Amino acid sequence: MPYFIIVLGTAGSGKTSLTSMLHTYLVSHQLDAAIVNLDPAVEELPYDPDIDVRDYVDARDVMRRRGLGPNGALIASIDMLLANIQEIQDLVWSMKANYILIDTPGQMELFAFRDTGSIVLKSIVGDAKAVALYLIDSTYASRSSNIFSALLLAASTHARLGYPQVNVLTKVDLLSEEAMGKLTGLLDDPDTLSVEIASEKQASLVWDEEEISSILEKLLVFDIVPVSNTLGEGFDSLYAAIQRVLAGGEDYFTEEPNPVL
Ligand SMILES: Nc1nc2c(ncn2[C@@H]2O[C@H](COP(=O)(O)OP(=O)(O)OP(=O)(O)O)[C@@H](O)[C@H]2O)c(=O)[nH]1
Ligand SMILES: [Mg+2]
Incomplete structure (x- = not known):
C-alpha cells in the first residue's frame, strides 16, 4: 500500500515548490515516489505530475464558461472533480509508488475547509497511511x-482533515540568521512565546497569558521542521519527521512531542 504525503498551506506558502523538492529528494534516495497535482488552477508546475487534475477540470476554462471569478471557479472545479473521483482514485492506486505526494490548490481555505476538498482527499487516500504537511511561510512568522x-490555522487544518501532521516552516533561506534563531528559539520555548503573544495584545483581549500558554502547548504537539525549498535544505529532517508519523501510525499522538528544531 502506498504512503500518501498531502501538502497543504495558505496561498503561496511553497506547496508546489516543496512537492517538487521532496519528490527529487525521495527519488535521489532510491525511493519510488509519484506526484498528484490537485490544483486545477495552476499554470506552470516545476515538476512533471504523474496525475494531473487539469486533465479532468481546468479552472480557467470553468471561469470563462460559467462567468465566475477565480475563487468561484476553484470551488466549482473541486466540486466537478467529485464526478471523476473514482477514475482518479483508480489511476492513483494503479501507480504502485511507495510514496504518493499530493500538491493541493492555492486557496487552501476553499479546499481544506469545504466538504468537497476533504471528500476528494479521503476518496484518493482511502485506508492507506497518510501524513499532512502543513506549510507555514516563515517570512510571515516574524x-x-x-x-x-x-x-492555530495549522491545528484547524488538522481538526478538519484528521490526518497526522507535520508543520513545515518554508522559505527559511529568506530569513537572516538572527531572525531564524529568534523564531526557532521561540518555538522551542512556549513560555517566552506566550509572554510575547500576550504582550502584543491581539490575542490577549480574550485570552490571558496562562491560557495562551496552555493553547500553545497543544498547538506545538506537531513536529515543526524548517526547510528551504529553493536550496533543498532541511529535507533530511523533514523525511525523518514524515517517517516518524508514518511508522508511528495512530499511536504517534501518544508519543512525546519530538520537535526537530
Ligand atoms: N526563497 C524561497 N522561495 C520559495 C520557497 N518556497 C517557495 N518559494 C517561492 O514562493 C513562491 C510561491 O511558491 P509555490 O511553491 O508556488 O507556493 P504554493 O503554495 O504552491 O502557491 P499556490 O499554489 O499559488 O498557493 C514562488 O515564487 C516560489 O519560488 C523557499 O523555500 N525559499
Ligand atoms: Mg501551488
Whole structure:
C-alpha cells in the first residue's frame, strides 16, 4: 500500500515548490515516489505530475464558461472533480509508488475547509497511511502573534482533515540568521512565546497569558521542521519527521512531542 504525503498551506506558502523538492529528494534516495497535482488552477508546475487534475477540470476554462471569478471557479472545479473521483482514485492506486505526494490548490481555505476538498482527499487516500504537511511561510512568522495564528490555522487544518501532521516552516533561506534563531528559539520555548503573544495584545483581549500558554502547548504537539525549498535544505529532517508519523501510525499522538528544531 502506498504512503500518501498531502501538502497543504495558505496561498503561496511553497506547496508546489516543496512537492517538487521532496519528490527529487525521495527519488535521489532510491525511493519510488509519484506526484498528484490537485490544483486545477495552476499554470506552470516545476515538476512533471504523474496525475494531473487539469486533465479532468481546468479552472480557467470553468471561469470563462460559467462567468465566475477565480475563487468561484476553484470551488466549482473541486466540486466537478467529485464526478471523476473514482477514475482518479483508480489511476492513483494503479501507480504502485511507495510514496504518493499530493500538491493541493492555492486557496487552501476553499479546499481544506469545504466538504468537497476533504471528500476528494479521503476518496484518493482511502485506508492507506497518510501524513499532512502543513506549510507555514516563515517570512510571515516574524511577529509572535503571526506565529500564534499560523499555528492555530495549522491545528484547524488538522481538526478538519484528521490526518497526522507535520508543520513545515518554508522559505527559511529568506530569513537572516538572527531572525531564524529568534523564531526557532521561540518555538522551542512556549513560555517566552506566550509572554510575547500576550504582550502584543491581539490575542490577549480574550485570552490571558496562562491560557495562551496552555493553547500553545497543544498547538506545538506537531513536529515543526524548517526547510528551504529553493536550496533543498532541511529535507533530511523533514523525511525523518514524515517517517516518524508514518511508522508511528495512530499511536504517534501518544508519543512525546519530538520537535526537530
Ligand atoms: N526563497 C524561497 N522561495 C520559495 C520557497 N518556497 C517557495 N518559494 C517561492 O514562493 C513562491 C510561491 O511558491 P509555490 O511553491 O508556488 O507556493 P504554493 O503554495 O504552491 O502557491 P499556490 O499554489 O499559488 O498557493 C514562488 O515564487 C516560489 O519560488 C523557499 O523555500 N525559499
Ligand atoms: Mg501551488
